[in-house]
Amino acid sequence: MAVRGLVAGIILALATLAAILLSVRYGAVHLAAHEVLSVLLGGGTDTHRFIVLELRLPRALLGVLVGGGLALSGAVFQALLRNPLAEPYILGISGGAAAGAVLSLALGLTTAASWLLPGAAFAGALVAIALVFGVAISADRRLDVRVLLLSGVVVGAFFSACIALILSLAEAQTVRSAILWMMGSLGGVSWKGIAIVATYTLPACVLLLGMARALNLMSIGEETASYLGTEVEGVKRLAYGVASLVAAAGVAFAGVIGFVGLVVPHGVRLLLGSDHRILLPLSFLAGAAFLTLADLLSRVVLAPAEIPIGVITAFVGVPFFLILLRRSLQA
Amino acid sequence: MTFTANALSVRYRAGVRRALSEVTMSVPRGSLYAVLGPNGSGKSTLMKALLGTVQIEEGVAAVEGRAVDEWPRRELARHVGAVSQAESTAFPLSVRQLVEMGRYPYLGPLRPMGPEDRAAVESALERCDVSGLAHRQVGTLSGGEFQRVRIARALAQEPSALILDEPTASLDIRHEMGILRLLKRSAREGVTVVLITHHLNLAARFADLLLLLDEGRVVAEGPVDQVFRSEILESVYRWPLSVTLDPITGSPLLIPLDQD
Numbered sequence: 001m002a003v004r005g006l007v008a009g010i011i012l013a014l015a016t017l018a019a020i021l022l023s024v025r026y027g028a029v030h031l032a033a034h035e036v037l038s039v040l041l042g043g044g045t046d047t048h049r050f051i052v053l054e055l056r057l058p059r060a061l062l063g064v065l066v067g068g069g070l071a072l073s074g075a076v077f078q079a080l081l082r083n084p085l086a087e088p089y090i091l092g093i094s095g096g097a098a099a100g101a102v103l104s105l106a107l108g109l110t111t112a113a114s115w116l117l118p119g120a121a122f123a124g125a126l127v128a129i130a131l132v133f134g135v136a137i138s139a140d141r142r143l144d145v146r147v148l149l150l151s152g153v154v155v156g157a158f159f160s161a162c163i164a165l166i167l168s169l170a171e172a173q174t175v176r177s178a179i180l181w182m183m184g185s186l187g188g189v190s191w192k193g194i195a196i197v198a199t200y201t202l203p204a205c206v207l208l209l210g211m212a213r214a215l216n217l218m219s220i221g222e223e224t225a226s227y228l229g230t231e232v233e234g235v236k237r238l239a240y241g242v243a244s245l246v247a248a249a250g251v252a253f254a255g256v257i258g259f260v261g262l263v264v265p266h267g268v269r270l271l272l273g274s275d276h277r278i279l280l281p282l283s284f285l286a287g288a289a290f291l292t293l294a295d296l297l298s299r300v301v302l303a304p305a306e307i308p309i310g311v312i313t314a315f316v317g318v319p320f321f322l323i324l325l326r327r328s329l330q331a
Numbered sequence: 332m333t334f335t336a337n338a339l340s341v342r343y344r345a346g347v348r349r350a351l352s353e354v355t356m357s358v359p360r361g362s363l364y365a366v367l368g369p370n371g372s373g374k375s376t377l378m379k380a381l382l383g384t385v386q387i388e389e390g391v392a393a394v395e396g397r398a399v400d401e402w403p404r405r406e407l408a409r410h411v412g413a414v415s416q417a418e419s420t421a422f423p424l425s426v427r428q429l430v431e432m433g434r435y436p437y438l439g440p441l442r443p444m445g446p447e448d449r450a451a452v453e454s455a456l457e458r459c460d461v462s463g464l465a466h467r468q469v470g471t472l473s474g475g476e477f478q479r480v481r482i483a484r485a486l487a488q489e490p491s492a493l494i495l496d497e498p499t500a501s502l503d504i505r506h507e508m509g510i511l512r513l514l515k516r517s518a519r520e521g522v523t524v525v526l527i528t529h530h531l532n533l534a535a536r537f538a539d540l541l542l543l544l545d546e547g548r549v550v551a552e553g554p555v556d557q558v559f560r561s562e563i564l565e566s567v568y569r570w571p572l573s574v575t576l577d578p579i580t581g582s583p584l585l586i587p588l589d590q591d
Contacts, residue, residue, distance in 0.1 A: 038570030082421035155448060210440045219421045226384050229408030274422035
């Protein structure tokens with residue numbers, strides 16, 4: 001199993017690299033391989049330099065960070081909540097982020113500074129995380145994951161209502177921007193944005209990877225996990241907090257991109273089993289490659305128009321997942 | 332390892348009856364100690380309290396003389412193996428993977444299993460007669476097979492004490508006897524064994540000491556011949572019964588009578 005995991009890891013790492021290179025080369029303007037290469041080596045025309053370095057490379061890297069982060073945090077939530085339907089947004093994070101983003105759009109704040117929209121979305125996500133966590137710490141100071149799940153769903157519903165209220169009062173142009181934001185996009189990210197997402201995502205991912213053994217135990221139940229040497233309360237809090245932050249950073253910069261956090265971990269699980277020491281790193285790589293490629297498709301299929309990336313993740317992810325599911329049931 | 336409880340009380344929620352009420356008991360090192368009592372008498376709660384997975388309202392539960400909540404979980408797991416009443420896996424796992432989890436208290440977050448870990452897993456699989464199931468998915472096992480796999484995982488911890496909550500409830504005669512002999516042998520080798528069970532006759536036959544609980548309180552604790560008496564058991568189980576001697580094994584034998 002370890003050998004299979006290693007081989008799959010190498011393949012997925014190469015796939016991620018290939019996805020980044022393809023994503024840099026193709027788009028509304030197709031570049032030749034040597035043109036991309038000369039830009040990456042410090043040469044090329046100004047136009048090519050702008051397209052590659054300012055538009056496409058940050059976008060591809062955002063795909064890697066957000067796709068990897070969503071898939072990884074999805075896998076963590078599934079283990080933590082012992083629920084195969086759990087995904088990064090199940091605990092109200094997307095609702096909180098979207099409410100923050102929509103509010104800032106409706107108030108016209110986003111023209112003031114470019115960081116305000118992701119800032120507001122991130123703040124909304126943090127409010128949702130704090131609310132859900134506050135409710136789920138029950139009377140005896142233990143974190144009850146059933147309550148976590150329920151309060152997450154309810155907090156999400158509350159923020160949906162907030163969004164509906166704001167949109168019903170907003171102007172048509174705001175409604176359109178808000179809906180586009182909520183459908184998710186990797187476009188328009190700056191290098192500064194990449195730096196911020198990376199600061200949140202990468203250390204958090206390393207921390208979560210270090211919790212792989214503990215998550216193996218959590219997925220067979222809290223009581224048994226304690227008997228096998230896990231500090232259950234500490235693991236729950238740390239995993240919940242860190243996985244939530246990763247999802248929040250992703251949703252703040254890329255909007256609500258569904259499906260990656262749910263489907264990618266299951267795909268990896270069906271192919272390589274449920275050992276989180278393999279599942280977590282490979283989910284990150286698979287999510288990174290998947291989202292970067294989905295973004296590429298969203299830009300080239302109807303170029304110069306862009307399809308919302310969530311449409312691509314679902315259109316590609318659903319058939320792929322159904323085939324995997326069918327195959328695993330036959331085996 | 333020894334387990335002791337001193338005036339131990341547990342209440343699951345404010346306002347409801349205590350699940351355990353002022354329980355004082357002690358399990359000596361290397362004994363096979365059976366915990367008996369009707370449904371809802373607090374047997375499983377006692378196990379959780381001794382292992383620190385339930386909030387204690389009053390009193391002390393101690394492992395090896397040290398309050399259980401002062402033990403780091405990893406250290407406790409190297410000394411005590413526990414099999415709870417039921418568990419379910421959320422995602423597919425093989426039998427070997429599940430038993431290998433018994434080695435987690437010995438491994439860091441990244442260090443892979445070494446030869447001694449693998450040896451412990453193999454020996455545990457063998458002793459529970461599940462080596463042949465090692466590659467099976469846990470979800471495809473029968474109830475009895477799963478139970479033996481869970482016991483194997485506790486043995487893979489190489490513990491100096493075992494606590495098991497109705498471990499033989501879904502086992503056939505061959506495997507039930509196999510597990511009880513294994514527990515008895517472990518006790519002879521110095522492992523402290525706490526066994527929660529409804530199989531009174533097997534408890535009387537194999538255990539060194541009995542603890543009888545009723546409605547969260549200790550009714551009797553002591554050697555089998557002092558606790559396993561018809562008048563005590565009748566009052567606790569609220570059913571007419573008679574205790575005689577098994578003509579073949581020579582151990583006490585409880586026979587439930589008809590209620591007229």
